[in-house]
Amino acid sequence: MAREERGVSPKVAVAAAPFTPDYIVQPASPVAEGAHVTFGKWQRTTVVALLLSLLLIGVLAPSQLLWGLYGLFYSAFIAGAMIRLAAILTPPRKSVCPALADHALPHYTLIVPLYREAEVACELVANLARLDYPRDRLQALIVLEADDLATRSAFHALDLPSFIQVLVAPPGEPRTKPRACNIALELAKGSLVVIYDAEDAPDPQQLREAAARFAADAADLACLQAPLLIETPRYLAFIAEQFRLEYAALFQVLLPAYARWGLPFPLGGTSNHFKISALRAVGGWDAYNVTEDADIGFRLASAGYRLGVIERPTLETAPTSLDQWGPQRARWIKGHLQTLAVHLRGEARRQPRTLLALIVTLGIPIAASNLHAPAMLIAGVGMAVNWSADGELSVTLGDLTLYMFGWVVSAACAAVGLLRSGERPRFLHLFGMVAYWMMWIFASPRAVWQFFFAPHRWDKTRHTPRTGRPTP
Numbered sequence: 001m002a003r004e005e006r007g008v009s010p011k012v013a014v015a016a017a018p019f020t021p022d023y024i025v026q027p028a029s030p031v032a033e034g035a036h037v038t039f040g041k042w043q044r045t046t047v048v049a050l051l052l053s054l055l056l057i058g059v060l061a062p063s064q065l066l067w068g069l070y071g072l073f074y075s076a077f078i079a080g081a082m083i084r085l086a087a088i089l090t091p092p093r094k095s096v097c098p099a100l101a102d103h104a105l106p107h108y109t110l111i112v113p114l115y116r117e118a119e120v121a122c123e124l125v126a127n128l129a130r131l132d133y134p135r136d137r138l139q140a141l142i143v144l145e146a147d148d149l150a151t152r153s154a155f156h157a158l159d160l161p162s163f164i165q166v167l168v169a170p171p172g173e174p175r176t177k178p179r180a181c182n183i184a185l186e187l188a189k190g191s192l193v194v195i196y197d198a199e200d201a202p203d204p205q206q207l208r209e210a211a212a213r214f215a216a217d218a219a220d221l222a223c224l225q226a227p228l229l230i231e232t233p234r235y236l237a238f239i240a241e242q243f244r245l246e247y248a249a250l251f252q253v254l255l256p257a258y259a260r261w262g263l264p265f266p267l268g269g270t271s272n273h274f275k276i277s278a279l280r281a282v283g284g285w286d287a288y289n290v291t292e293d294a295d296i297g298f299r300l301a302s303a304g305y306r307l308g309v310i311e312r313p314t315l316e317t318a319p320t321s322l323d324q325w326g327p328q329r330a331r332w333i334k335g336h337l338q339t340l341a342v343h344l345r346g347e348a349r350r351q352p353r354t355l356l357a358l359i360v361t362l363g364i365p366i367a368a369s370n371l372h373a374p375a376m377l378i379a380g381v382g383m384a385v386n387w388s389a390d391g392e393l394s395v396t397l398g399d400l401t402l403y404m405f406g407w408v409v410s411a412a413c414a415a416v417g418l419l420r421s422g423e424r425p426r427f428l429h430l431f432g433m434v435a436y437w438m439m440w441i442f443a444s445p446r447a448v449w450q451f452f453f454a455p456h457r458w459d460k461t462r463h464t465p466r467t468g469r470p471t472p
Contacts, residue, residue: 033342033345033346033347034286034287034288034289034295034342035286035288035289035290035295035338035339035341035342035455035456036286036287036288036456038338038341038451038452038455039341040345042345043341043344043345066378067378069371069374069375069378070375070378070379072367072371073367073368073371073372073374073375074375074402076364076367076368076371077368077371077372077375077402077406078402078405078406079364079368080364080365080368080406081405081406081409081410083254083360083364084249084253084254084409084410084412084413085409085412086257087253087254087256087257087258087413088253088409088412088413088416090256090257090260090261092252092256092257092260092309092420093256093259093260095213095216095217095308095310097209097212097213097215097216097217098212098216099208099212100208100211100212100215102134104215105133105134105137105208105211106137106190106191106192106211106214106215107137107138107139107189107190107191107192108133108137108138108139108190108191108192108193108194108207108211109139109140109141109184109188109189109190109192109193109194109276110128110131110138110139110140110141110193110194110196111141111143111181111184111185111188111193111194111195111196112124112128112140112141112142112143112195112196112197112198113143113177113180113181113184113195113197114142114143114144114148114151114198115144115145115148115151115175115177115180115460116148116150116151116460116462117151117198117463118150118151118153118154119154119463119464119465120198120199120463120464120465121151121154121155121158122154122158122465123465124142124198124199124200125158125160125161125164127200127201127202128140128161128164128196129161130201130204131202131204131206131207132204132205132207132208133207133208135161135162135163137190138163138190138207139163139165139188139189139190140161140163140164140165141165141167141184141187141188142155142164142165142166142167143166143167143168143169143180143181143183143184144166144167144168144169145168145169145175145180146168146169146170146171147171152166152168165187167183167184167187169183170183173456174287174288174456174458175458176287176288176289176290176292176456176458177269177292177458178284178285178286178287178288178289178292179285179287181195181284181285181292182284182285182287185276185279185280185284185285188276190276191275191276191277192207192210192211192214192273192274192275192276193273193274193275193276193279194206194207194210194271194272194273194274195269195270195271195272195293196270196271196314197269197270197316197463198463199316199317199463200270200271200314200315200316201314201315201316202226202271202312202313202314202315203226203312203313203314205312206226206271206310206312206313206314207273209310209311209312210224210226210273210310210312213308213310214273214275217308218306220304220305220306221275221305221306221307221308222274222275222278222279222300222305222306222307223267223272223273223274223275223278223296223297223300223305223307223308224272224273224307224308224309224310225251225255225265225267225268225271225272225273225307225308225309225310226268226271226272226273226309226310226311226312226313226314227247227251227252227255227271227309227310227311227313227314227421228247228251228268228270228271228313228314228315228316229244229247229248229251229313229314229315229316229421229423230243230244230247230248230315230316230317230318231315231316231317231318232244232318233320237320238429238432238436239318239319239320239321239322239324239325239436240317240318240319240320241426241429241432242429242432242433242436243318243319244318244418244429245414245417245418245429245430245433246414247316247417248414248417248418248420248421248423249410249413249414249416249417250268250417251268251309251313251417252416252417252418252420252421253413253416253417253420254361254413255309256309258357258360258361259307259308259309262306262353263353263356263357263360263361264297264298264300264301264306264307264353264354264357264361265297265307265357265361266291266293266294266297266298266336266339266361266362267293267294267296267297267307268293269291269293270293270314270316271314272293272296273310278300278303278305279296281303282296282299282300282303283299286299286342288338288455288456289335289338289339289342290331290334290335290338290455290456290457290458291331291332291334291335291336291338291339292335294335294336294339294362295335295338295339295342295343298339298343298348298354298357298358299343301348301351301353301354301357302343302346302347302348302351302354303347313421317463317464319461322439322442324461324462325439325443326442326443326446327443327446327459327460327461328459328461329440329443329447330443330444330446330447330450330459331447331450331458331459332447333366333369333370333443333444333447333448334447334448334450334451334455336362336366337366337447337448337451338451338455339362340358340362340363340366343358344358369437369440370440370444370447372437372438372440373437373438373439373440373441373444374441376438377441379399403434407433407434410433411430411431411433414430414433415430
């Protein structure tokens with residue numbers, strides 16, 4: 001961008017030396033029914049009774065407990081596969097909205113919460129500067145933490161475009177992304193708001209598509225989710241490739257199907273576009289929920305709003321190692337458990353459609369994904385016992401059918417998602433999905449432990465700059 005287009009860099013509310021920020025806003029109080037309370041009274045009673053029952057069965061009849069867990073997995077896995085199959089067979093709704101002229105475009109606020117992201121500061125600013133939107137109608141609020149001196153210094157050293165402001169969140173708890181988003185929401189000037197992450201490279205036309213869709217759709221449409229596409233590196237690619245398959249299935253197949261079925265769904269952690277009026281009506285994000293994206297979608301639905309999807313994507317990077325992937329996956333599992341616990345005691349339980357969506361989009365996937373590795377281990381132990389008894393490995397036809405059906409549907413869902421996004425499936429990676437599912441055993445126990453004993457801990461995912469990978 002030319003110097004005259006960038007304008008004079010605004011005073012940045014960050015510095016490496018002692019500095020009093022211009023923009024400090026105290027976060028709002030917790031939402032009335034939020035994750036600051038892990039369980040309601042009846043939920044605590046139910047959980048304690050369930051745990052005691054499992055302990056008693058485990059002591060008195062351990063084999064029955066194992067086969068009971070296996071049967072639960074069997075049911076959840078079939079249900080999850082059937083939902084994916086139905087989503088594959090549901091064509092996405094093509095919404096052709098007339099483009100808005102520049103003078104008709106609404107004011108837009110971009111909120112970008114960051115923590116320990118000094119390495120990607122320059123790249124992030126470049127990606128935001130590529131957005132095709134009138135600068136006099138664009139506001140970008142980058143929210144940093146007070147003790148993150150490295151990232152504050154990185155932004156202080158940049159010549160920022162005139163539409164970008166940097167805010168510093170006051171010290172406080174919980175130290176989470178949604179808390180930072182709520183701080184920025186207090187200063188948002190746009191009638192539309194979008195969340196971006198440090199590594200995001202949104203399509204330059206994404207804001208225009210969302211603005212046109214909001215203008216053309218009904219008033220109860222409160223949020224639009226843009227698809228996220230994963231860029232994969234040339235090395236250490238197994239986890240990144242599996243992420244790519246997951247995201248293709250979720251954002252190109254499942255979420256469009258949920259939207260077409262009229263079901264609310266858990267939003268992605270980034271590139272969700274909101275009407276600010278709806279966002280403020282539900283009190284902003286729940287600062288105590290570590291997957292605030294999943295939570296806010298259901299709180300909007302509980303308040304009578306609809307969710308939708310758009311087509312212009314955002315490019316993202318993925319973790320490439322187990323020590324990056326594990327804590328992030330555990331945080332997602334824990335946050336989904338928080339979201340279920342919160343909404344099963346809230347308005348959602350009195351709204352059949354929202355309750356169904358909670359079960360379909362969160363309950364069944366959580367059960368199927370997290371029980372997969374234990375179920376495989378149980379099956380493996382059973383096969384080993386049979387082999388030691390008669391020297392033959394035996395697999396029942398029902399088990400074999402289940403595994404093949406589940407894998408074929410999951411692979412097809414990912415492949416269809418890649419094709420819809422203009423990419424080609426790599427069949428070797430589709431076969432690798434089974435091994436990837438087994439990796440959840442490294443994340444699930446951590447998630448469950450933290451859900452009970454460290455529910456608001458935020459495990460940070462570290463991002464690195466792109467090195468020669470294309471951006472929009």
